[in-house]
Amino acid sequence: MLRNYLKIAFRNLFNNKAYSLINLFGLTTGLICFWLIGLYIFDELTFDSFHKDAGRIYRIIEHKTSATGKESKIAGVAWNISDRIKKEFPAVDNACRLTVFGRSPIINDENRNTFYEDYYAADAAFLNVLDFPMVQGDRTTALKAPYTVVVSDEMALKLFGSKNIVGKVIRTNREGTPYTITGVMHIPKNSHLDFNLLFSEATSITSSNDFRNFTTSDWSSNTFATYIKIKAGQSAPGIASGINKLVATNRFANADKSSFTLQPLKDIHFYSSGIDRTPGPGSNIMYMYVFALVGIFVLLIACINYVNLTTALFSTRSKEIAVRKVSGADQKNLVSQFITEALLLTLIAQVLALICVKLLLPAFNAFTEKQLSLGTSTNIRIWLGILLITLLVGLLAGIYPAFYQARLKPFLLLKNKIQVAKGHLSFRRVLVIVQFSLSIIMIIVTLVVYLQLKYIGKKDLGFKKDQLVVVDINSRAVRNGAERIKTEYARLAGxxxxxxxxxxxxxxxxxxxxxxxxxxxxxxxxxxxxxxxxxxxxxxxxxxxxxxxxxxxxxxxxxxxxxxxxxxxxxxxxxxxxxxxxxxxxxxxxxxxxxxxxxxxxxxxxxxxxxxxxxxxxxxxxxxxxxxxxxxxxxxxxxxxxAAGNMRKTIKQMETVLHQVDPDHLFEYNFLDKQWELFYREDQKRQVIFLSVTCMTILIACLGLFGLVTFAARQRTKEIGIRKVLGASVSHVVMLLSKDFLKLVLIASLVAFPVAGWAMYKWLQDFAYRIHLSIWLFVGAGLLAALIALCTISFQAIKAALSNPVKALRSE
Structure with missing residues (x-):
């Protein structure tokens, strides 16, 4: 039976090539958008999950309340907290510390490559608690000895052009003794920690009496990010309560109230808003919900296309259905047939979509700054999701048309007495309204994001940021010679x-x-x-x-x-x-x-x-x-x-002036307006995503609308011919075919406006300075959707209106 179902399914695909291509294009496009967004969301939701036992790792957060009631949360605690936890808490498997001491030049004497990097220092347990993948070296001993450092694989290539560098040395300006490289690690993109070098904490203890004395009595600072791994089955709140008691016993009393909680490692990326000393920009879980809805929207619109076109075309298969029923096929056989057709089309679309996603991923990764992949190394959950979505989309698209067509009576089918029931017509209209409601919502979202970012870009900041070049001062020699450098800079023509x-x-x-x-x-x-x-x-x-x-x-x-x-x-x-x-x-x-x-x-x-x-x-x-x-x-x-002239020449002259004071100083500069753009980089990415998905959403909806109008014109060929013979103009016929669909777009606008307005109002609350949501913005979005729909409808409507009425009547 399955072979027969597939044979008939392929036959029907080829018999209705235009409608099959519309459905195939819509489903493929919807699946491409869905999987690109899905891979992005999966990467975000699995932040820090690459660590072994990530579910048992926590970061210690200190909550402070001042005497006047001001509250703060800090992702850093005192030295002795982590030091004593390992000794006094049996429920804690391990604990580690991480701190950053500012930026330092990193010097490789082999080829004089110099970079400025953040100086992160960690204790020996760090790479055992947070087990970043090691490319080279032993994680258990890499940070034990003083004057040792573990570098990222990217930094290894920058400094030495190779990842095989264990045993080589680098220098900084912090201590005179060179550092021996004891390991090379890989830092995945979906890690809340992003550093290139990890120096041994033992270096600071060995080289600095002040640091050693400070750590001995430190119970109150917020200098050290502290992570703990608890034993399986142990209670995180119970351990946090023990930490509070430990600190209260050893810390000197002060005016501020303080308490400690444990933040799960997997929560850091999404739930660190308002926590000081959290590295990286983090993210907002609400955007994941929004992106998920956007992906579902575009896939749903493609499914609606299939339902609409399939149910609209049922009359072309009425005799086939009748003959199959008379020959003994029951409703179950017919439902299986139609669902097989939907699953077959979905499977073809899924294969095409995955090929396209594979081709688009390099550009998508460059745009999103991710390392997404689709291949043998892809997480098994992604492949299970692909299989599940194929089945769900096939069933979602095919189940209503299958049951609708399978329940028709063979006698009426053979007599061509089937009328499009009002309930069915209403359902199809509801689906068109849903399609265009989602499209109008996406149009409004895209417009609001664009206008808000444009407003931010043009708002008067109270100062002028254009044409400003900011040069870092990274050495004592440059800082001491600042007046001389400033005087020489002022003399430059540019x-x-x-x-x-x-x-x-x-x-x-x-x-x-x-x-x-x-x-x-x-x-x-x-x-x-x-x-x-x-x-x-x-x-x-x-x-x-x-x-x-x-x-x-x-x-x-x-x-x-x-x-x-x-x-x-x-x-x-x-x-x-x-x-x-x-x-x-x-x-x-x-x-x-x-x-x-x-x-x-x-x-x-x-x-x-x-x-x-x-x-x-x-x-x-x-x-x-x-x-x-x-x-x-x-x-x-x-x-x-x-000056706006030869800026490259001016910057080169500025570098020369600075090197006259300190020849070894690495010349670092930034254009201030470009740095300001980084504040809104994530919003600009979302704008591009919304714009791209909006275009795809409208395209799919318009293709479905085009198919429906084509079918409506075909069904009303005789009516159009009679109207033309009786004197109806081309514009009259076009309006006849267009007005019903334009009414649906109007209803869709009324549905979309409050939903989009509420969503954009909530989004704009993130900005202290924001645009106002004007009614004309919504009206403009609705008119744009209506115009796009009218252009889609008019093409086929004008073609039908210009056809020869005599030929139409004769063919009937």
């Missing part, structure tokens, strides 16, 4: 102005905060404000307006001068700057504030116009600008406003 700062607007490193209040204030707690240091050319270079008071002066005595933005002035209750004294009692780079031994007394000399120095997802915050020679934070950047 440089309009230049300044030095500790941080820049749009900072890609940590933007510090200070605790500040008016001197003599009785406030229970100091105000928290962002802090940068700058010179007297900062306002001119960045085009920041001075509202009141004065700018910095090139004088040593101005090292205690401060500029504040309008938000900070309002918070402090200052309307006119008059050298008001303020006290700065501490600074925070990440984690907890570091209190000064005694508050630093500074003075406010000017108020500058508010400017955005963070992503526009964040509201404008109070900012303090200290003078470059301040005791709080040293300068870290040159910023040069360059």
């Amino acid at each position: 440089v309009k102005s230049v300044c030095v700062t500790s941080r820049v607007p749009g900072e890609w490193k940590t933007l510090p905060k200070v605790k500040l209040q008016k001197s003599g204030s009785q406030a229970p707690e100091n105000e928290t404000m962002y802090y940068i240091a700058a010179d007297d050319q900062f306002l001119r270079t960045y085009n920041v307006g001075l509202q009141h008071g004065r700018n910095f002066m090139q004088a040593e005595g101005d090292s205690t001068a401060l500029l504040v933005n309008e938000a900070a002035a309002h918070m402090l209750g200052i309307k006119e700057p008059g050298e008001q004294p303020v006290d700065v009692s501490g600074i925070q780079f990440s984690g907890e504030f570091t209190a000064f031994v005694r508050p630093m007394q500074l003075r406010i000399v000017g108020i500058v116009k508010d400017f955005n120095f963070q992503s526009l997802r964040e509201p404008l915050a109070p900012m303090v600008i200290g003078y470059k020679n301040n005791p709080i934070h040293a300068i870290d950047y040159f910023t040069a406003k360059v």
Whole structure:
């Protein structure tokens, strides 16, 4: 029977080539979109799952509440917590520490390759708890000895051009002793930790008395990211309770309340919003739900096409169904036949889709910055999903047409007395409404994302970021020679102005905060404000307006001068700057504030116009600008406003100037406007994804609509001929065939508007600065969908209207 079903299925595919191609194209396109999105979601959902026993690994989070009720969460704890956990908690299998000490030049004496990289240090247990794949070396001993380092396979190739480098040495500017490479590891893209070098923590203990003394008594810092692996069957909340008791027993009492929880390793990627010291940008689980819905939408639209076209074409198979029933076929046989046809078409579409996905993956990986694959190494769950989706799509597309056609009575089929029942017609119309509702939702989503990103790109930030080149200061020699370098930069023909700062607007490193209040204030707690240091050319270079008071002066005595933005002035209750004294009692780079031994007394000399120095997802915050020679934070950047002419030549000249001061300094620079674009890189990716899927959704829906209109025109050939003979115009016939479908698009718009409006309202809440959802945006999306539908309908409608009525009547 199966052979017979397949034979008839192939015959029907070839007998209705146009409709078969429409269905095949729709299902293939839907499956391509579904699998590209599905592979992306699977990769995201399996973040950090490559670690053995990932389900038993946790990160320790400290929750702090200040005396005034301010809450914070920090993914870093004190040294002694991890050290004592292994000794005193039988439920803990192992524990490890990881910390980062800023950036260092990495030097390979064999070929003088130099790179600046973050200096991560980990204890000997790190590679046993978090078992990154080792390309070379022994994970149990790689980080035991001082002056040893494990490098990523990518860094191995950058430094030596080979992964076979165990035993070779590299140097940094931190210690004079070279580091021996004891291992090469692979860092998968779906890891929340992303580093190129992992230095032995024993190095810091051996080489630094200060570090050794600090760790001995450390029960209160947030310096060390700490991971623990618990034994099978043990309770994570129970261990967290034990950690709280351990710290309470050993830590000195302070004003802040503190508690500890354990965060599952697999939750870090999606659930670390608001947790300080979490590496990487992380993600939002809501986007996974959205992408999943988008993938299901486009596949559902393709299935609806199949249902609509198959049920519309049932009359062409009425005699076949009748003869089969008269010959003894029961409803079960006919249902099996029609479902086999749907499964066959779905299987062909699935094979074509997987071939296309395989070809598209390199470009898709480059776009999404992933390492997705489809082959023998692909997770078995993906292949099981492919098999399951093939069956589900085949059944979803085929089950209604199968049961509908199988229940028709043979006598009526032979007499051609079958009428399209109202219920059936209504069902098909509902499916068209669903198709275009989903299409209009996707159009609105794409438009809103595009308009929001366009708004962000053009919004006045309070400063000018174009034509600004930011050069890193990475050595003491360059920092000491900053005035000389700045003077030489200013003399270059391509440089309009230049300044030095500790941080820049749009900072890609940590933007510090200070605790500040008016001197003599009785406030229970100091105000928290962002802090940068700058010179007297900062306002001119960045085009920041001075509202009141004065700018910095090139004088040593101005090292205690401060500029504040309008938000900070309002918070402090200052309307006119008059050298008001303020006290700065501490600074925070990440984690907890570091209190000064005694508050630093500074003075406010000017108020500058508010400017955005963070992503526009964040509201404008109070900012303090200290003078470059301040005791709080040293300068870290040159910023040069360059002319738009020969920029490459100007940058080369800037590099030459810097190397005159420090020949070994690696010249690192960034264009500030490009760095700002990185804030919205993920949103731009989503915009492209939504745009691509929207185009595919509309294309599939229009192909289905085209098929339905073609069938409707064929069914009404005699009616059209009579109307034309009686004097009906071409426009009248076109309207006759179009109006019913356009009504469905109108209904689809009314369904789509509230759904899309609610979804986009929720998305825009992520931005402190956002567009308003105008009614005209929705009306425009509906009109666009109607126009696309009308163009699709009109092609076939005009063809039918221009046909010879005599020929139509004669053929009838």
